Amino acid sequence: METTSSDPTLRSVATNGAADGAERTSGARVPSALEMAVTQLRRAASLLGLDAGLVKYLETPKRVLTVSIPVRMDDGRLEVFTGYRVQHSLARGPAKGGIRYHPAVTLDEVTALAMWMTWKCAVLNLPFGGGKGGVVCDPRALSPRELEQLTRRFTAEISVIIGPDRDIPAPDVYTNPQVMAWIMDTYSMQQGHPVPAVVTGKPVEVGGSLGREQATGRGCAICAEEAARRLGLDLRGARVVVQGFGNVGRYAALHLERMGARVVAVSDSRVGLLDERGLSVSELIAYKKAQGSLRGFDAASTLAPEAVLQVPCDVLVPAALEGAITADNAERIRARIVVEGANGPVTPEADEILARRGVTVIPDILANAGGVTVSYFEWVQGLQEFFWPEEQVDRELSRRMRQSFDDVWATARRLETDLRTGAMALAVSRVAEAVRLRGIYP
Template identity: 60%
Template sequence: MVMTDIERSAAAPSESVDLLNIVQQHFDQAAELLDLPARLRGILRVPQRELTVNFPVKRDSGRIEVFQGFRVQHNLARGPTKGGIRYHPNVTLDETRALAMLMTWKCALAGLPYGGAKGAVIVDPKQLSVGEIERLTRRFATEISVVIGPERDIPAPDVGTNPQVMAWIMDTISMHQGHTVPAVVTGKPINIGGSEGRREATGRGLTYVLTAAAHHLGLNISDIRLAIQGCGNVGSTVAREAVALGMKVIALSDSRGGVYNPHGLDIEAILAHKAHTGSVVGAVNADSLTNEELLEVECDVLVPAALSGVITAQNAGRIRAQIVAEAANGPTTKAADAILYDRGCLVIPDILANAGGVTVSYFEWVQGLQEFFWSEREVNTQLRRVMTNALQQVLRVSAERQVDLRTASYMLAVQRVADAVTTRGIYP
């Protein structure tokens, strides 16, 4: 069975319509503040390329089933496109468009020479055997091989996929080419060209940004209390990294519910309980709470690391955190943003907070092209540099333009992509 590489708890309701609306609203606001010409707005508001494929897969029973998949490339002005592939029964083309657009801004904000892309297959991987998932993956890779490649578009894991899926994609493309092509995907197993530190990169990158933001606000690291919604790869990594830095995690949840202890949770014990039972619910030395209640816990930092659209105008006024660090994509609606900003809550937006994954994917791509690999310490040093530099640039724009960090992040990212489009010109 394929397990998700991002957040197991994210494999729930689709985020399609809400997320696309959220992303386009933020782009429109940034474009207005930048006084972006209408011709550039038209180019950047929609994907540059969209591929929809319908392909057959032989099930273990011998029955042939047709699946639908997508690969969307939002913008190619700054370089090849980059973005994950998700397997989910409710994924849609609109959701894939939104995620590809987010990847463009995320890569530009981090200073990576990429545009944004996203891929998806409408499938519940939990209902397929390992053999069926491999056959589906290899056929999907073949279908999208016309648009992916080390210098064109580089996929990575996302919801419902993992390093093994990336290995199958790499092998499929390599068979087509007649030689090994390690840089065609990132998030691969280390023994076939993956990067040290890639699995932990999203959560670790968030803690680097969080630490720098805490210093900016004058907070003592050892006094910080975190509440984390989501206990998959990202949420659990944030919890472990935060505790290692001296912070306390007082609330943690997954799709079934959460646990709470105002004096701090024993993270390793809770993660062991989850590994044994499938959920954090019922862990010892902790009270139970719902995912909705977790958002409103009194804490210093709230980390939504699961679903989009969980912080809304209805509950934003009850959120008591000083900092919201968005590990998930689009967890805060635009109306909620305004409420949090007005009361002085610092929201570290998704395109900044969770950019650690694509940053180390970039490092993996570079290593693959050069066939020269770095230690985990080297990877983490460079990750910290990229993430903290991005935060400092966003804080500068936020202060200069008197806008929140999300608006400042979008302004920086959109301007960089618009500049690339303008410099390259319109072909022919």
């Protein structure tokens, strides 16, 4: 998942995906993202005593759009790509969710991610429903012109369902602020006037929010801090391991380091690095920015990328793709706290194993919600055409993340369950209540 191209546009796109560094384990079957999402929903619904009809309603996406994306390649060939936009729920507001460019994108995956976005927005009490998009492509194999053409045509195809009061996309795996700027421009050209609030995660120069790039990783660090405080763990000197060194992983590592923790191991898709004395996160970030990979960083011992998951630590942040921790390797996880930087990195079977072993898992719909929270701030700023200083963004992010952690912790304790089930129960109850109040049309 790395690029060797020297082109700055391709390098930027390829190194800003939230899921950089994904590795799969062998052995036990990894359930699909959609299977995991539905399993989590049904567990929460059973705990809440929801009726079967409502559960079916919540399992089913409101709208699914599949589009073909013809692109004239640089060599004159016509290539046709497939894209998706799924709106899972609009009960609490317009859909919100990222767009990913990846060869392995599937409709099931996008549907699951849209469902998780519904719960994530509900946990943070944001006025959004869940959406997600994806294009089946390898952006590393596309020139900057081809990438722009693909993005603009995809935007034109999904413009029938997106908009600042309907569905607001954002960056995800292998998409970045430049891609969001192309989406905003294409949509604005169709409307005949600038519409900055149609997407979030844009460059600051065209209506983006300060503090957006670091938001997801910073939110992970805040959650780790809150969990550590409740568990009696001092983060100062605590051992931290981060799997995946894309946007989420590197900023989670950076903020945990600033809180006094010692980052002893990290990985990307090519290499794992280990230094018991502690790695310099700022040096790692600079090295990867220059080289496109952590491979070759000689100030640490190397190991296989997937092996970092088994390094003994206090806090483990899996910030790669879904299904990193499964029934096959959960017994070998040696962490007190697992903070899900990625979406769905712990399978339901692994969840049960970790819970039995006393490992506290902070679920993705809470842990990595910092990004969508600052996206909400960006959307509000765009609608109001009034932009906040970074200090205000950081302050509001910290307040909302800590309040939401309190809400989830209290719900889990009240229901005598784990944090994931507590977070899901809180989110599902909020969405179910919105459905009840609005009723079923007609």
